[in-house]
Amino acid sequence: MSGQEPNSDHVVTPPVGGVFRIKAEVLGADDIRRAVTRIAHEILERNKGLDNVVLIGLQRGGVWLAKLLAETISRVEPGTNVPVGAVDVSMYRDDIGLRPVSPGAVTDIPVDLDGRVVVLVDDVLFTGRTVRAALDALNEYGRPRMVQLAVLIDRGHRELPIRPDFVGKNLPSSSDEDVRVTPDGVVIGHREPTGEVAS
């Protein structure tokens, strides 16, 4: 069952129950666009072009971002067309059975990854466990020459030795806070359980 109905503009219903109370907007739509444009330039610069580069978004939050990044790259560097894929990591998580898993959309890797430069794209980097699962998942599709990581928000609290190569914004947060990302903006806030749902 979904949580209770939103009762003000600053409350939304998160996917796992409870209500999400917004504390502050961190990035607006324009800020996201600028950050993505900068990351696009950085990817081009780091890889000296786009030879063999493929963008893979993490389901679900990274997928629209990977597509936006690809569109931006082809605007920055006209005539290029970087392949975009999506990976669902739910079968590779290390917390299977510890929490509800609802797989996002299906994995779609459009090219053979052998010898490619894969840029993993996600909206928020937190513990790093999703990225670890994604690295395992990528193995099934080939052996990339290199894997890089692009995230819109790095909120800290890493539990694994994982470091992003491209960051939209570093956002210091406390671990009980929650960060929500949509194409319209990034907000930080708290999730409040609705009594019946234990956290």
Place this chain on the structure above:
Amino acid sequence: MKHLRSIDELGVAGLHRLLDLSDHMAEINRRPVPKVPALRGKTVVSLFFEDSTRTRLSFETAAKRLSADTMTFSVSTSSVNKGESLRDTIETVAAMGVDAFVVRHKSSGVPWQISRWTDAAVVNAGDGWHEHPTQALLDCYTVRTALNRPEGFDGLHIAIVGDIKHSRVARSNVWAFAALGARVTLVAPHTLLPPSLEGWPVDVAHSIDDVVDRVDVLYMLRMQRERMHEALVPSLREYTSRFGLTPARADRLQAHTLVMHPGPMNRGVEMAVDPAELPGSVITQQVTNGVSVRMAVLFDLLGSGSGLAGEAS
């Protein structure tokens, strides 16, 4: 979801959830290395008190592709032959540390009984004439993918032809197809229909000719030869002439109509045509999809943690 014993206990939301999850599993099965670590360390035991080829192998393949350990128990080589009771058998196997039992038994209701004796998840792989929920799931998944109906079966007309009375496949499929919104017509002689269809979401036709040119899915059931002894049909030839899919009837199928069969097939009885020559035949896809769907069931039971969240269905 703690157990999968009937389509009914799954509910419409659960049905959609498992079909969505099957898409993920189908993607895994298309990979060069079709294996994921999702159920590492889990043990799945197949308990088959009745013969089976495809269901048992399908479950075993599904469990292995999710990296679960599998054990198989066939009654013919077990201590059941020394007189061990069902309960003692279950408790003995469960004591070895089992996360899921996949059970087939000739008596209806055995999966419910077993779930009272063990904490492991119980999957019904066919109990008597009662239910065969994973068959219904794989059939729904086959219709959903072949006719591109991810949202549901509203407006689809599905005929189930043959021995409805003794068929657990028919029972599970009727509920599953109807729950997804399809109109279901049963086609059978009176002797092969259950005594009462009260409460079944179906209508009935007594000749395949009434439906063959208008349905979207023609689902042929196996004519169980052992029923011949009970004189429920005059002869197999008579059965074929009224209820079999003959070449003349195959010509009357609409171009998009799917022909399905749960296997094993009686060639020349209910299937009087070679399915390989039927453009609408998805019988092979049913078998392929069976693995994906059973992976979805095992993952949902053992890996998704949905039982921890308090299932909402």
